[in-house]
Amino acid sequence: MRVIIQEDYDKMCLWAAHYIADKIKNHTEDRPFILGLPTGSSPIGVYKELARMNQAGELSFAYVVSFNMDEYVGLDHDLDQSYWYFMHDNFFNHLVDMKPENINILNGMTEDPEAECAAYEEKIASYGGINLFMGGIGVDGHIAFNEPFTSLASRTGLRTLTTDTRIVNSRFFGNDSEKVPAYALSVGVGTVTDSKEVLILINGHNKARALAKTVEGNVSHKWTCSALQMHNGAIIACDEAACGELTVDTYKYFLDIEKDQRL
Ligand code: GLP
Numbered sequence: 205m206r207v208i209i210q211e212d213y214d215k216m217c218l219w220a221a222h223y224i225a226d227k228i229k230n231h232t233e234d235r236p237f238i239l240g241l242p243t244g245s246s247p248i249g250v251y252k253e254l255a256r257m258n259q260a261g262e263l264s265f266a267y268v269v270s271f272n273m274d275e276y277v278g279l280d281h282d283l284d285q286s287y288w289y290f291m292h293d294n295f296f297n298h299l300v301d302m303k304p305e306n307i308n309i310l311n312g313m314t315e316d317p318e319a320e321c322a323a324y325e326e327k328i329a330s331y332g333g334i335n336l337f338m339g340g341i342g343v344d345g346h347i348a349f350n351e352p353f354t355s356l357a358s359r360t361g362l363r364t365l366t367t368d369t370r371i372v373n374s375r376f377f378g379n380d381s382e383k384v385p386a387y388a389l390s391v392g393v394g395t396v397t398d399s400k401e402v403l404i405l406i407n408g409h410n411k412a413r414a415l416a417k418t419v420e421g422n423v424s425h426k427w428t429c430s431a432l433q434m435h436n437g438a439i440i441a442c443d444e445a446a447c448g449e450l451t452v453d454t455y456k457y458f459l460d461i462e463k464d465q466r467l
Pocket of ligand 1: 242243244245246247273274339340341342343346347348349369373
C-alpha cells in the first residue's frame with residue numbers, strides 16, 4: 205500500500221487529480237479507461253481540477269467510461285440529494301467531452317435491485333474490469349456503502365445503512381437523519397478490490413481513526429477499508445489533518461518514502 209500525505213486538502217486533491225489524469229491519457233476508443241468514481245465532499249476538489257484540465261484542453265474524457273460506487277434507494281435523479289444529481293452537478297456537467305452513454309450509475313429507483321446490481325457487475329466485467337477506482341471513506345471506515353461487517357468479498361448489491369451513517373449524511377438532508385434513505389445500492393468491497401488500482405481519499409480530523417485502521421489495523425470486516433491491505437495497487441491520498449491517529453513511525457515512514465510526491 206502507498207500512502208501519500210499532503211499538507212492540506214487542496215494539495216491532496218491536486219495530487220490525486222494529476223495521478224488520475226496521467227492514467228487517463230493515451231487511451232483510445234478501442235481501449236477506453238474504466239474509472240470508478242465516488243460521491244461525497246472528499247472528491248469535490250479532485251473533480252474541480254479534472255474538469256479544469258478538461259476545459260483547458262489538457263485532458264480528454266472522450267475515451268473514459270465511468271462507474272459510480274453507489275446510489276441511494278428511492279431518490280429520483282432530479283433530487284439534489286441523489287448521487288446521480290451530485291455527479292452531474294459536481295463533475296459530468298463540467299466536462300466538455302465525456303459521453304453520456306459512458307456514464308454508469310446504479311439506478312436506485314429500480315424495481316428489481318438484484319437484477320440491477322447483477323447487470324452492473326456484468327457491465328464492469330464486459331470492459332475487462334475497472335482500471336482505477338477512486339473512493340472516499342466513511343468515519344466508520346466504509347468504502348462505497350459497505351458498512352462494518354459487510355463481507356470483504358462482497359459484490360454489488362443492496363445495503364442497509366447504519367444509523368450512524370444516516371446521521372453523518374443528514375447534512376445533505378436538512379440535518380434530518382430520518383430523511384436519509386435507509387437503503388442504498390453499492391458496489392461490493394470485492395468489486396472495488398478487483399480493480400487494478402484503488403485510490404482512496406482520506407482528509408480531515410474526523411477521518412483520522414479510519415485512516416489508522418486502513419493503514420495500521422488488522423484486516424477485518426469491521427473496518428471494510430482494511431481490505432485494501434490485501435490489494436496490490438492500493439493508494440491512500442490523505443492530508444495532514446487525517447494523520448492524527450497514525451503512529452509517528454508510520455507517519456514518518458510514508459513521508460520519507462513518498463517524499464518525491466509531496467507538493
Ligand atoms: C458516503 C458515501 C461514501 C463516501 C462517504 C464519505 O457514505 N457512500 O462513498 O466515501 O460518504 O463522504 P465524505 O467524503 O463526504 O466524507
